[in-house]
Structure formats: C-alpha cells, structure tokens
Amino acid sequence: MSAFLTTIAAGLQGNHTDVLNLSVDQVSLQFFSSLRSYFPWLDRFLAVVLPVAILLTGLWQHVSRIYTLTSGVQKSLLSHLTVPGSHELNKLVCSHLSKQGFGQNPRSVQLAPYDTASKDSNGLNYLPAPTTDAWFKFNGTWLKFTRKDVQTPNNNFHPFLHETPGVPDPDVTLSCFSLTGNVKPIRDFLDHLKQEAKGEKHTTRIIRIIPGQGGYGGFGTRSVYKPARKLDSVAMDASKKSEMVTTMTDFIASENWYADQGIPWRIGYLFYGPPGTGKTSIATAIAGHFNIPLVIVSLAQPGMNDTTLQQVFDDLLPPNCVCLLEDIDSAGIGREGTAKPADEDSDNNPSDPRTTALMSRPVKPKPGVSLAGLLNAIDGAASHEGRILVCTTNSPNSLDPALLRPGRIDMKILFGNASAEVTESLFRHIYKDISGERTSPDVAQMGRRFAASIPEKQVTPAEIQNFLLPHRTDPSKALDGVEAWVKDMLASKKQSGNVASFEGQI
Template sequence: MGVQETWAGWGSALASAMFLWAMFSQYFSDILGDRLGVYAMKLVYLFYPYIEITFEEYTGELLRRSHAYAAVESYLSASSRSKHARRLKADYDRSGSGSGSGSGSGSGPGSAIILSMDDHEEVIDSFSGAKLYWSSQIAPLESHSISFYPSPPDRRFYRLSFHRRHRDLVANSYIPHVLDEGKAIGLKNRVRRLYTNNTSYDSYDFRKLGWSHVHFEHPATFETIAMDPEKKRDIVDDLIAFSRGKEFYSRVGKPWKRGYLLYGPPGTGKSTMIAAMANLLDYDVYDLELTAVKNNSALRKLLLEISGKAIIVLEDIDCSLDLSGKRKQEREKSEEEVKKIGSEENKESKVTLSGLLNFIDGLWSACGGERLVVFTTNFVEKLDPALIRRGRMDRHIELSYCDFEGFKVLARNYLGIKEHTLFEKIQRLLEERNITPADVAENLMPKKVKEVAVSVEVCLTNLIQALMESKLKSAKGEEEMLAGTVAKVVEEKESAAPSTLNDVAR
C-alpha cells in the first residue's frame, strides 16, 4: 500500500469520526454532554494539581472597581516582585514617592516612574515555602444580558495559581497578606484627587451619573492660612483626632464622619481652609454640585461612589438649593408663563432638604468611613437650623476679616518678613477697618515684575494706602446713607402735611 493510499484511509476515518460526533451531538441530550464534560474535567484535575483564583477588576451590579483587584495591583507593582517581569507598563508617579520598581528623572508631571505588570505577563512569588504564580490577564467582555449600567470594553483580572497542597495556606494566610500589604502600598503611593459630579443625569443611563476627577495639587497648608494661631491649632488637633478615631467612633456607635460648617464674608479663606484640611489629612476632595443632581436617589448613588479618606464639600450651600427655613411660596402664573418655563423647571434639581439630611447623617451616610462633610456659606443665618445643628455640622468655624495676627502670617508668606516699622500703623488701621485676607494678600502681591526685588516697603505702602482708601470710602458711604435717610424722612413729612391741613380745615 502506497503513502497516498494510507493518507486517504486516515482522512476517511477522520471524516467518519467527525460525522458520528455531529450525529451524536444532534440526537443525544445536552445533559449527557454536560456529564461527559464534568468527567473530562475531573480527569484533567487528576493529572493537573494546580488551583486557580481570579481577582476581577470590576465586580457587582454597578461594576465598581474591586478593592481586592487594586490591592493585588499595588502588591505586584512593588519592586521585589515586578522586577521579575519582562513586559512592564510605565507611568509617572505623580506623588513623587518613587516607590515603584524603577525610577528615573524626567520632565513629566512627576520626578519618578512607576512600573507595573503588562497584560499577559506572569511573575512568581514565594510565601512560607510555597511557590505562587501571578498572571495579568485581559479578555473581551461577553455580555448576554441587557443592562442600563455601563460596562468596560475588556475584562481584566489577575490569576493566582498554586499547588493544591497549599490551599489552606493561600486561603488563610497568603491572600490576607497580599490584600493588607497591597492596601498599605496603595495608600502610601496614591495620588490625591479632586472630584466633581457630572453635570448631566439621565435616570435611564447610569453612565451620565458619577464622578470625574483631576489631580489635587493645591499648595495650601495651615501654616500659610491667615488666622489666629490658637484657633488654627485647635482645628488641627480636632482633625488629627478624627483621623485617628476609628476605634472611638466604633465604640460609641457612630459612623466615622464629622461635619464642618465654614462661614464668613467672601474672601476670608473658606476654600483655602478646605485645601489645607485635605493636605493635612491626605484626603481626596469631592466637590458636590447639588444643582447638577437630579433627585434624592441620584444623590444616594453619588454617596455610594465616594471612597474613604474623603472630604465631601458643598460650597455656598445657601445658594445651591432652597434649603432655608422659609420655603419659597408658589407664585401665580398665567398659562402662557407655565408653557414658557415648564420645560426649564423639569430640568431643575429635585433634591430636598430631607434627602440632603439623609445624605449627611442618615442610614446612607454610614456606607463608608473616614469622611468629612464640609459646608461653606456667606450667610449662615439663611440656612435651616436642622441642617447645621450639632451632630450634622459638628464644628462651626467662623472665618472673619483679617486681624493683625493674620496679617503677620501673610507678610511672612508673601514678603518673608516678621517685623517692620510699618507694622504698627497697619495694626492700627486693621483695628479700624474690616478687610478680608484676600484683599490683604492682593495688596502684598507685587504688581510689576521689577517690584519683586524692590524693598518690601512698596508692598506695605500699597496695603496702607488701600486701608486708608477703604476707610474713607466707608465713611463717605455712611454719610451718603445718613443723608439719604434724612431726605426720605423729610419727604414723608412734606407729603403728609397737605392732608393734615385739609383735615384741619374740614
């Protein structure tokens, strides 16, 4: 028999086998096929003694990023493990800590480079004598159900493989070790972010609801804030005690959160105070725009997306929504007016005072921990007392006009001086006139490039002149107001005189 006849025989046999398998699959039940699959897998496991555990990047109905995946990512990015990988991904370390597996200088946003495992890469780890194999995987995401929630384009996950004899060691010791160490590395190297909620929302499209962010790089600290030193020290001590009070809050049965109400005239440093809080505690900042939130349900969903170690900020709370004690009365409108503005009213936020209170200290506020809720307002008297009572806004901090102690802080920041002969005159003027720290800082700022190297007397003189002009304007304004009041009284008396004379004549 020749070679051609032999290959022809094999081809005929293979074709017959494929035909028989197709007939089997068509006429026999799926249950039998599933049973055969189960037995086949058992046969494979008999000769393949390794167990695999996967850590998915996104989990849950809303597809939130898994904390376990993030911890594994940080753990594997450490230099002691990622140095064994051949394919790596590089990114700038915005924190400048340079704790990745490699570092170098560059002109990018950071001075160090973070290296992490690339897709389809594998590294080997060891723990208590056991060898463990980590691989970074990516695959197309297959979705067989219709969902209103967004889904990532690809499925990313880490796969951990190990011999089955190490199962108890991995489950009870190794995985907790990886998650704890990865979380610690992530907190050390994390870059703080400034979040804002999206301005559009559709109840049928979750993708329009959520937070977008940028890197938070505000340089403010409590040392640079123009405020009484004792008051600053009290605030700093309170913040540090809160950040270390996890066990205390658990013992007294309260959610680990604290409310701050910052109030005072515009330009007194409320936003700067928030930035200093974030820099002191190393917290992210969530700037919540209430007018962009559709309703109370959307507000709760935003709350669930906020991580721990966060400052939730609602600036100018008196202007965000109608949250004052006196509710606006419904005004009568003609049919034409209703048709004209009806579509605009539908777009307005339906967040209520009750919904905001639940957001602050209701049951939903306990979802998560280590959070500060900060309100700012220029007119504290306009706010509903229920909104700012103790227990919701635990600390009420008034940021008022600049005093002499605050001026000295600004003089040290802007001019680098602690004493000057003009300080006595400035102190006297500050006692006579209210001026905000923002106005003081503006006058201490050199107006021209050439003034930077000039004596500090130029800047101090600018401030003295501004204080004197502000004082004169105030006096002139009071005189004009007084003259207007007198003229109004005289006018009222003159208008009432003729009617009085007529009554007498009658």
C-alpha cells in the same frame, strides 16, 4: 462544468435503467468516480492533504484535553483577590505593573485618564489595557494580574463606582498558587504598595463628582492625586485651626467609642464667610493631614437632584473621607417657607371652584436638590461611617436651622477677612524656603510691619496672597508696596460696595 455533469449522468444511466431508483450511496460513488476521472490530480492532492488533516485534528484534540486538564488544575490551585475599580489600591496596582513593564506581557497598554507614578519623558501615563493578563514576581512568589474590561448594559449601569463618566473602571484580580486557598502573598503585595505610596511624596486623592454619560443620567467621578497641602499653609486664626484639628483627631480615633454608644460615627462642619477666606483650602489641607480622600460635591451642577445625591452618599463616599459640599447656599437650599393660611388670602378661597381645580392639579417637583433631600443624604441610615462632612457657604443666614442642628453640623467656623495675626502668618509662610527656614533673618519683624500696614478685617487672605506672590523672592519690595496696594484695594472695594468686614453670626 457541463462536460463533468454529462459524464456523471452517462455513468448513472449506463449502469441502471431506472435512474429514479438509485440510492444515495450509488449516486455519491458515481459522483466521486467521475470527479477523479475529470480531475486526475485530485488523487495526489488527497494523498498528501488528508493524512496531514487527520494528524492535525488528532493533535488538536490531544492539546485541547491537556489544556483543559492544566486549566482545571491551575484553577484549583490558584487563589484570587479582586480589587474593585473604585478602590484606590486599583490605581496603585496598575501603576506598579506599569513601572515593572507589566510583568511578562507588556504588549497591551493604554493611556491612563488619571495621574500615576509612572510617566514617560513626555509626561504621559500608561497602564495595562483592559483584558490584560500578566505574571510577575513579588518577594519570590509568582502572582497573576488580570484586568478585564467591564461590559455593563445601560439599563444596569452603575454611575458611581468608576473614574471616567460612562465607562466603568475595570476591576483588577490578583492570583497566587496556594493549596489551602491562602491569599497572604497578595495581601503582602497590597500592603507593600500602600507603604510604598506613603513613603513617596505625600499626596491627597481628590475626587470630584461630575456629570456622566451612563444610564439614569448618573454622575461619574474624576480622581487626581495632588501633593498634600500642609495645614500651616492655610492662613486662618490659630486658635480656630487648633480647635478644629483637635476635634477631628479625637473623632478619627474614637470609632470604637461611637460604636459602643450606638452613635453614628460621623461629624459635620460648616465653614462660612466671604469668598477667598480659605474655606476650600482648609478642607483640602485637612484631607492631606489625615491622609484620607477629599470628595467634592457641587449641589448646583446640572442633573444633581435628591435621588442622585442620595446615591452619591450611599455608593460613592469612601468609609473614611472628607466630603466637601461646596457653596450649599448657591444650590437654592434656603429656609423652608411656611404656607400662608387660606383665610388670609382671598384669592385662595377653598369654596371657589377655580381654587379647587388648581389644588387638584399634581404638583410639579422642583428641580435640583431640596432641603429634605439634602438632610436625608447627610444623616440617612445608609450614610457611610467615618465621614467628615464640610459644608461651605457665603451666606450662612440663608440656611435652614434644620440643616445646622447638632448631629448634622457639629461645629461652625467663621472664615472672615484677614486679621493682623492671619496677615503676619501668611507673610511668614510665603517667605520661607522649602526646608521651612526663613529666607531673611528679619522676616519675622518685616511680617509684623506688613500686618500693621493692612487694616484688619478689610481684605481676604486670598487677596493678600495674590499681592505677595509676585514679590515671593523679595519681601522688602512687598513691604515697600503694601501701603499703595491697600489704598487701591480699599478704594476698589468701596466703589463696588464690598468694603464691609464679614462678621456673620449664625
């Protein structure tokens, strides 16, 4: 390297007496001249590489212009329809692409965090990974599938419209060629998916609110699709069940009437009674019967307060759904107490300086959901239409009357311990095969005998079912053992102080 620099310096000094007066061009010319003399192979290298580099540069510019032109033409001809990550059709589209091998690009996949229709032999679910593009055909029309990852900063994080806590579910964009902007092929594809889903085994989408990891300490959702539960699988008084289903059917079919009357299209039910009497089960069966999602909200879970509950009702609940508020009494929402007058308490004398100091302190808000917060969420102006609200409680008398007034709670249904009718119905339901036929010709008579062996209003339907399940293939064995089981059960209840029937009235 020192010899190379010496050659450059000598060349410059040999041609000019004053090196400081040299121009940039002169210095560059001498530098490259010395470089070629010092590296004789450089001429051959440049003779080969330089033309190729110039050719590739020109080709790249040409290809870039063509790509820009075709992209612009494609964008002008493509019509788009976006399916939000919170919409149930998002899952159906991804599941369809999974079954079809992701169109023409099956190279990028991910494990699905929820149930899909496509599972491999190991029971794993696969979906197109975020940032996946694929073309596929439907009814002879090419459609483009795009699923891009959602990059959301924490300060703008929306904690309610996604499936995995802290990770928003990517939106899906479907595109088709159209000169007029018509998206009918895409609508036909989505309608096909909905009909296909209905034609398969009837399922119910159950959405559970769970604490999330995103901004604002928000909540996320977890969805699971389960086989729809039939109404006749829930043992309860037949007249109550019939009245409830009739009112719900009329409610669902009366959207236009509610709109004409200016009445919010919402309805509320209170299911009350001891644990194990079918309150949650019937809510699940209702959602399956009307083919609408079931959203389960627990008011007692950590992080749930007035603000987050309002956001759940405003942003999460689908327009048509069953919203199940489980065990609202367990959240500490009781009757609103009235303040004790100051003149009745000598310790709260307003003239006492200590009392004045205490009253001037800011009141620390009570954690959790308050009664006012719950009422605002239930019948607030932003509450979704078409919602069936179901509240469950084991302690109805502890609830404030404001929560139970018509417009919030329109029907109160007692789920008590099993009557003879409920017991017989449960027995007959257990001992029938999948097609609905009886497994034994005299199972109806056995059911009546079984119901007569159990004292009315003393045990819950869940307890009876737990007794029957081990004998689900042998009704005779269940009938033979029921008396001993009842004796032990009542003795256990008496010992624990829980033998009285539940006949609470509110």
